[in-house]
Amino acid sequence: MNTTLHITIDxxxxxxxxxxxxxxxxxxxxxxxxxLKTFVQTESFYVEKSDRVTPRLAAIIAExxxxxxxxxxxxxxxGKQLDAFxxx
Numbered sequence: 436m437n438t439t440l441h442i443t444i445d446x447x448x449x450x451x452x453x454x455x456x457x458x459x460x461x462x463x464x465x466x467x468x469x470x471l472k473t474f475v476q477t478e479s480f481y482v483e484k485s486d487r488v489t490p491r492l493a494a495i496i497a498e499x500x501x502x503x504x505x506x507x508x509x510x511x512x513x514g515k516q517l518d519a520f521x522x523x
Contacts, residue, residue, distance in 0.1 A: 442467075452466065
């Protein structure tokens with residue numbers, strides 16, 4: 436059974452939260468529900484928004500793309516193929 440929770444926050448915070456939620460493809464109500472469920476399950480609270488690609492990660496991605504274009508990359512694998520490859 437669902438229930439309704441009414442909260443009061445300032446307009447600026449609400450607008451910023453809605454904008455951030457939209458940036459990651461979610462509705463603000465999904466963020467609130469997920470936050471509350473996680474809070475209850477873990478008895479802790481942690482939030483992070485990170486969409487930054489570090490220079491090191493950019494280099495790894497570029498190398499992987501170059502290998503893939505030359506046919507040197509492995510995969511894609513199904514789960515079973517990956518297990519077999521890693522266990523060989």
